[in-house]
Amino acid sequence: MRIRSMPRLKQTAAALAASTLFVPLVALVSSPAWAEGCHIWAGKPTTNVKDVTGPGGRSGCSSTTTLYVRLKWDKPLQPDPTISSRSGQYRNVTLNPWGKCLAGKHGYYVETTGGGSKQLSERNNYRCP
Numbered sequence: 001m002r003i004r005s006m007p008r009l010k011q012t013a014a015a016l017a018a019s020t021l022f023v024p025l026v027a028l029v030s031s032p033a034w035a036e037g038c039h040i041w042a043g044k045p046t047t048n049v050k051d052v053t054g055p056g057g058r059s060g061c062s063s064t065t066t067l068y069v070r071l072k073w074d075k076p077l078q079p080d081p082t083i084s085s086r087s088g089q090y091r092n093v094t095l096n097p098w099g100k101c102l103a104g105k106h107g108y109y110v111e112t113t114g115g116g117s118k119q120l121s122e123r124n125n126y127r128c129p
Helices: 008-030
Strands: 039-042 051-053 056-059 065-074 082-090 093-095 098-100 104-114 117-120 124-128
Touching: 039 104, 039 117, 056 065, 056 104, 065 093, 082 093, 082 098
Parallel strands: none
Antiparallel strands: 039 056, 051 098, 056 093, 065 082, 065 104, 104 117, 104 124
């Protein structure tokens, strides 16, 4: 069937019908993992008095992306330094960065970033020797 031989109205209808079938297929193939219940998360840090650790990760995803999980020190009135971090290309994962618990009472939290999203955990305060 040659489209050139069709009247203008039939050409438009054929193009519209073709695009109606094509657009949902493209949307289905190129839809981001977030549309499938994919999410990143950041858990509360914990300590054994010597070390501090905090989980973060990604779950419910069908594609991979670069994920960063950072254990941070909540340093008042200054930029928060990263105590430890883990990263890599993952589909679904739990990462647990850990580091030495700093002497004195300090707040720690976990920051997880990946796929254009960012999650922060609640801050926990710990007193370490």
